[in-house]
Amino acid sequence: RRFSRPASRTPTRTRTSDETMVDTKRFEGKVVVITGSSRGIGKATALSFAKEGASVVLAARGADALAAVKSEIESLGAKAHTVVTDVSSEADNKKMVEEAKAAFGGEIHAAFLCAGAITMGAIVDTAEEQVDHIVGVNIKSVIFGLKYLVPAMKAGGSIIVCSSTMGSTGRASCAGLGLYSASKSMVDMLVKYAAVEAAPTVRINGISPGVFSTDMTTAMNPDELTKSTNLIPRPGNPDEIGHLVKYLASDESAYVTGSNMVIDAGWALKA
Template sequence: MVNRLANKVAIVTGGISGIGKAIAQDFLAEGATVVVTGRREAVGKQVAAELSQQGEVLYLKQDVSEETDWQKVVDTTLATFGHWDILVNNAGIGGANKLIADTSLDEWQQVMDINLTGTFIGVREALNRMDKGSIVNVSSVLGIITPMPGVGSYAASKAGTRLLTKAAAVEAVKTGKQIRVNSIHPGLVGTDIVSDDLKNALQASDDVIPAIGEPADVAKAVTYLASDESSYTTGSEIVLDGGTLAGRQ
């Protein structure tokens, strides 16, 4: 399908690599104008130049844990394009891959600042500054289950994202805002955020993981939630995990 996102303006955080880049590509293919953000300016400009062959795209440097960066991104988006319809809170880090007992406060806080607080600020900005639209928060299957040690901070941040999504969806409905808020929960996807140790641990576990997913698999689900096709969907979660949850005892 094409043009499901025609005339819509989207902000995709962490949109310069991995799942975020795949989401931006799919959005452009469906007719959206896309603002991609990320901390690596050189990479961001290069990716924006590449993606501009598909449609209108703008790169803005952003640290999602910084409130002032969010304000600049939203201000620039509105000033440039006149409206804002879609937010994808995708930016995130994987954590220190340590046992909770060995995790420092700084390591814990860094994960929370980017994965959870960054998502909170984005959701708050969208609820206050979108006229109507869709917010999609990228959580993880590890926000629902924790099948191995060493993912404590990451899992906690993604579980927080899951419930933040539901709380925001309820508040939007109760306050009469025409904004839907949903989350997606990928399983093992082949991106830089997934370390070799984590891949090996997951593939050696008892969970059903027939194959490592691709970023494009996730992007298609995000496009559905961003489009008007999902107009009756809010406060929901889509799990994309190759059967991991279904295969648990």
């Protein structure tokens, strides 16, 4: 069947990232914990949840930066609570969850474990301090975050863990990222086994970003880099990750667990 076109039509335009999702309050009454939320992807995701009505628990090391994000969230009419947290510490992860429960009525509905660190250099030149830092921020943070968040979600919930395309894709052009990539490979496996253990009450999924415009990637010149590495030749915007995280945190993804969703503009396909 053929359909006639309307006589006149308003020209379409490319929507900004903030416009790609309908403005709703689907997280109203929900409590979301986000680590690494003082900057970059974590901050953008925290603001994105707040715009949809969530009460957000912000966890990171910098008290001043956390306070600034909290003020931004409150200016949106949403609620926020800050917890100064060393994510590599088991005690701090326990404290983070306890404070989150106390701040907003005892329930946690979703969490985004976004804290991460990156180091570059040849494996033969790696110092013990670098190993300890990467293991602490990228691996222990996930282990201990899951350890205390899963039991806190007795009524059900969703946990999203930030990994990286580097956890599953090695490429010669990224030499020097061996330690970082290895840590993200372990994160991928932690997500799978944690999802098995937490089912069916709590869903656990990973996301694997490619190159995004954040303070962590500034030195890589992401605008120039992605012209040759991505099928979509630009770096990602942090709020684009926020949209994916919100999907995985919502009931719209109720049948999704144990997955790792790649958001890299086709970067891995060009490896």
